[in-house]
Amino acid sequence: MNLDSILRTEIQQAIQAVFGADTDQFQVQPTNAEFEGSHTLVCFPLTKISKKNPEETAKIVGEYLIANSQLVAAYNVVKGFLNLSLKDSVWVEVFTSLFSQANLGQLPKNGQEIMIEYSSPNTNKPLHLGHLRNNFLGWSVAEIYKACGYKVHKVQIINDRGIHICKSMAAWKLYGNGETPKSSGIKGDHLVGKYYVEFNKVLTEQVKELEAKGIPKEEAEKQAPIMKVAIDMLRKWEYRDDETLQLWKMMNSWVYEGFDTTYKKMGVDFDKLYYESNTFLLGKEQVLTGLENGVFFKKEDGSIWVDLTGDGLDQKVLLRSDGTSVYMTQDIGTAILRFHDYPNINGQVYTVGNEQEYHFKVLFLILQKLGYDWAKRCYHLSYGMVDLPTGKMKSREGTVVDADDLIDEMVAEARKQTLELGKTEGMDDEESGTLFNMIGLGALKFFLLKVDPKKKMLFDPNESIQLQGFTGPFIQYTHARIKAILRKADSLAIKTDAETLKSITSLETSEKALVQLVSGFESKLKEAAKDYSPAVIANYVYELAKTYNQFYQAIPIFTENDNAKLQFRIALSKTVANLIKRSMKILGIDVPERM
RNA sequence: GCACUCGUAGCUCAAUUGAAUAGAGCAUCUGACUACGGAUCAGAAGGUUCGGGGUUUGAAUCCCUGCGAGUGCACCA
Known part of the structure; x- marks a missing residue:
C-alpha cells in the first residue's frame, strides 16, 4: 500500500463523513511548487455533492482530515484547491521503508511474457540516425518491461x-x-x-x-x-x-x-534474430491457405489479394501474379513464426516508424482474419521521424547522418569537453576512455530518448553535444557527485541504520520533495510501460537529479551536528544515486563513479 | 484528391490525460564556493498555447472551422 492510495482512501472516507456520499471520483495531484503542501485535492467536482462553493467544500474536507487523518498535518485552500501538507514523520517512514527495500525499482515477476522488435534494417547500407532512435527506443522499452516484471524477448527481422x-x-x-x-x-x-x-x-x-x-x-x-x-x-x-x-x-x-x-x-x-529469407515462404503458405479458406481472393492475372473495404481500408496485394511475395507476405510469416517459437508471449511490440502505420493496421487485420486471436495483442510502437535542421534526411541527397560517424563524433566531443574541464586527473587511459564513451553515448541516447516517441523530433548536432541542462551528462554528473559524498561518508565510517533514521522528527522542504519523488518511481515505471515511452523515465530522472542538486546546494551534509539527520541525508543521497543509476540503465545509459 | 498525425517562450521540449499565474533546458542578463565536485545553484526577462467559433464551473488538452507542416494511400521495402 503506497502513500498516495492511503491518502486517497482517507479522502474518500472524509467525503463520506462530511457530505454523506461515497465516491472515488475525485482528483489528487501534486501540489504546485509555489504553494505549501505536497498533495492537492481538486474540489470543484465535489461541489455537486457538498452543495457549497469550492472554497468552503475544500475547507470542510481539510478540517476533517486534520482531525482524523493519520497523514495530514496541515492544509490551505487556494480557490478550489485543497493543498495538503503531510506530517514529517510520514515522510520519514515512507523513506525508511524505501531505503530498506532491496530491489528498489524492480517490480516482482508477474508471469507475463512479451516480445519486442526493433532495429530491423535492410542489409544494403549502414545504420543511420533514424535507426539510432529506433534501437534506443526499442531496447529501452524492453528494459522498462523487464523492470515491470515481464519476461522479455528482444528480436529483430533482418530484411536480407x-x-x-x-x-x-x-x-x-x-x-x-x-x-x-x-x-x-x-x-x-x-x-x-x-x-x-x-x-x-x-x-x-x-x-x-x-x-x-x-x-x-x-x-x-x-x-x-x-x-x-x-x-x-x-x-x-x-x-x-x-x-x-x-x-x-x-x-x-x-x-x-x-x-x-x-x-x-x-x-x-538481441535475444533472437529473424531473417526475411527464412520467413517469407511461411508467409506464402499462409496466404495460399487463406485463399483456400476464402479469406483472400484471386484476381484474373493470378495475384492474390485481401479485401479490407469492409474495415474501412482498401484492397491489398499479398502475392504477385508471378507468385513472388511482397513485404506484407513475409510479415505475416514472421508474426506467425514468432508466436510459434514463443507460445507463451502475451503480446508483440513492433518498433517501426510512423510512416508504416497503415501497413501494420493492415497486417494485424489480416492476422485476425486468418484466425489468430493473438493479433489483437500486437502493437505497433510508432515513432516520429528524426529531422535535421537542414530538413529531412534523404539518402539520395547524401544528407543522411551515419550512425558510426555520429557516435564517434559524440565521443570525441565528450573527450574534448572533459579534458577542457580537467576532469580526468588521476585516471589512466582505460578509465578515461571508458568515461568519454559513457558521456558521449549518454548524451546521444538521452537526447534521442527524452522526447515523446510518438512525436517527430529535430536533431540539432550542436544541441545534442551539450553537456549542461536537460542532458544525459548533467544526470551522470549528479550521480558522480553523490558518489563522492558517499565515498567521504564511508571514509568517515558513517552508518545508516533504520532505527536511527526513524528517530527523525522533522525534515527540510527539499528533503521532503526528494522523498516524494523517490517514492513516485514505481508509478512512473508503470506509466512508461503503459505508454511505451522511455521519455517518461528520462523526464523523471532529470527531475530527480535537479531536485537533488537543489537539496545539495541548500543543505550542508557533513557539517550537520545531529547524527540522525546526518545519517538521513547520507541515506537519502544513496537512494537517489541508486535510482539515478537504475533509471539511466533502463534508458541504456551508464553512469560513472567520477567524471 | 482521400486518410492519419502535428502546430506551445527566439530555439528544443514538458504539462499528472479537462484544473491554480501554461513549466524546463539552451541562448540573453544579474548574482552565489573559507563547507560536500561550478558539467552546479539562486534570480530576471521571455506566451493571445497557429487564427476563429463552440461545449464546460474550468480548455494547450474535447467538438466544428480556416491556415500551415509532415506522413500514408505501389504486383517497392
Missing part, C-alpha cells in the same frame, strides 16, 4: 533479401574488382552501402541517356542495363542459383559484421 540487396550486388559485380572489407579496410556495411550508392549513380546516368532517346522515365528505369542485372539477380536468387546465392551470402556477411560492431558500440543487443 529483395531488390535492395541485389542492387548492391549488381554494382559490386560490375565495378567491384573483387573488393572486400579486408582488401579495402572499409567496414563491411559501409562497403556494401558504397555499392548501393554506386548503383544509383550509374542508374541515374543510364536513365538520363535513355530519356534522351525519348523513353519515358518509368520505362527507362526498368530498361537501364544495370537495373536489368539487379532484377536478373533477384530472379536467380529465387531460383536458388548457386553463384548468386554465394555472392548474396558473402555480401550479407560483410554487412552483419559491420552491424555487429555498431550494435556493440550502441550498447544494443
